Amino acid sequence: MFPNFTTRPSTLTSNAKSSDSEVMLGPMKMKQKCMSILLVFAQEDYQSDGFWWAAEKGGYKCNISRDPESALETYQAKNHDVVIIDHRSNKSFDAEALCRSIRATKASEHTVIVAVTKKHIHTDKEEPSILPLLKAGFSRRFLESSNVGTCLNELLVLEHSDVVTRQKLCTCSALFSALDSxxxxxxxxxxxxxxxxxxxxxxxxxxxxxxxxxxxxxxxxxxxxxxxxxxxxxxxxxxxxxxxxxxxxxxxxxxxxxxxxxxxxxxxxxxxxxxxxxxxxxxxxxxxxxxxxxxxxxxxxxxxx
CATH class of the missing domain: 3.30.450.20 (PAS domain)
Incomplete structure (x- = not known):
């Protein structure tokens, strides 16, 4: 059973084993480090459990924070590759405000920020636009699903698509530094x-x-x-x-x-x-x-x- 977070600090860290792989940027060889993830959920529920166990299963480094203050502090200390924020309710904290706070930091340029949203149950109505999330600084949206396999697939897509692409862009900074010199x-x-x-x-x-x-x-x-x-x-x-x-x-x-x-x-x-x-x-x-x-x-x- 998932650990009882009510008796633990506002930030937890998984003990997943890290592994590195190699990625090519043209003729340039890059070392892709184990993807690091920050989960921001005010309360333990099936969704936070799903992502936590998916991160464990995938061998990713994972932290979880319960409030915006500890989330921002943890992010600034570790500079996670992916931040997943619970956007299903604004009762505990403002997810979009937290996203903007993270984006205001220098390290966030190459960070993927995902909003977890509720499923659209009214199939006869038009689905709400994702534009407000994008304007707030989110990179992607994830429709809630507590299935560990679904959560792991999302993490795999993030790792092999979004994160790798952003790491390549980050590596390009080294090439521009060379051109400048x-x-x-x-x-x-x-x-x-x-x-x-x-x-x-x-x-x-x-x-x-x-x-x-x-x-x-x-x-x-x-x-x-x-x-x-x-x-x-x-x-x-x-x-x-x-x-x-x-x-x-x-x-x-x-x-x-x-x-x-x-x-x-x-x-x-x-x-x-x-x-x-x-x-x-x-x-x-x-x-x-x-x-x-x-x-x-x-x-x-x-x-x-």
Whole structure:
């Protein structure tokens, strides 16, 4: 029988064994740690029992809290992957207010928050919209079911879909940190050639800030010194899903034009068509002395003014 929570603290922890697995993000290998879960139920009932035993059966790390204060404190201490909040009644606490409080913390960006709601018994009426839950910060909704198998299936879906996806997004932060630190200029645009990202090296070289170029067509910023045959060659390679490499002239905000060694490659998406284009530009022999100047803080302050 499930332990009597009325005689225990407001927060409990399961002793499930943790296990790690490996997930690939492109060529990058990630270690996926055992999923951690926080259950927030004011009272012990069949639903809280169902999720608790499902977590035990699945080998997940699990905490359970009885009130918003202890739930928020436990979450901030452990940063759970999944938070499951009882939304079936507002008598004990405001589930949406708790969700907003969790979302207000920095760690919640990659946390999946699930609202447990009552089943819609009036089949002749339209089911209530889930939009208020989404606006409150919930990621998903779970229609109450105390069946351990149903609860375990929900946890498995969360682990292999939502949690893995969010962990991959979190890992992408490391890749952006790398891009921010390299000396080569990096520019990423979408399938319509609209700029979505440039790194600090790009900003230093061109004089444009990221805010100034985001959403602009990459072709608007190219120099007229790039001959039409170069543009045709680049477009041809991109359509074939192949890389292009050669000398490319970059136009600075000041109007100066600099030759760079450029490598462009398409990122293939749905249907085998390019979804993004990546441009990496490194110093050309003719402009290497200019790049040396860009490393001088005094020179950077002069061109900024």
């Amino acid at each position: 390299v000396n080569d200029c990096v520019e990423i645009s979408n399938q319509d050639h609209e700029i979505q990202y440039v790194n600090p090296a790009y900003e230093r070289l061109t004089g444009y800030t990221m805010e100034e170029v985001l959403g602009k067509d990459t072709r608007e910023l190219r120099s007229d010194r790039n001959k039409q045959e170069i543009s045709d060659s680049i477009n041809g390679q991109m359509k074939k899903g192949k890389k292009w490499e050669g000398t490319y002239y970059t136009r600075r905000k000041s109007g100066d034009v600099l030759p760079q060694h450029c490598r462009m490659c398409p990122v293939m998406g749905v249907g085998g068509k390019p979804s993004h284009y990546v441009s990496i530009r490194s110093p050309h022999m003719e402009s290497s002395h200019y790049f040396d100047k860009l490393k001088d803080p005094d020179y950077l302050s002069q061109i900024a003014n």
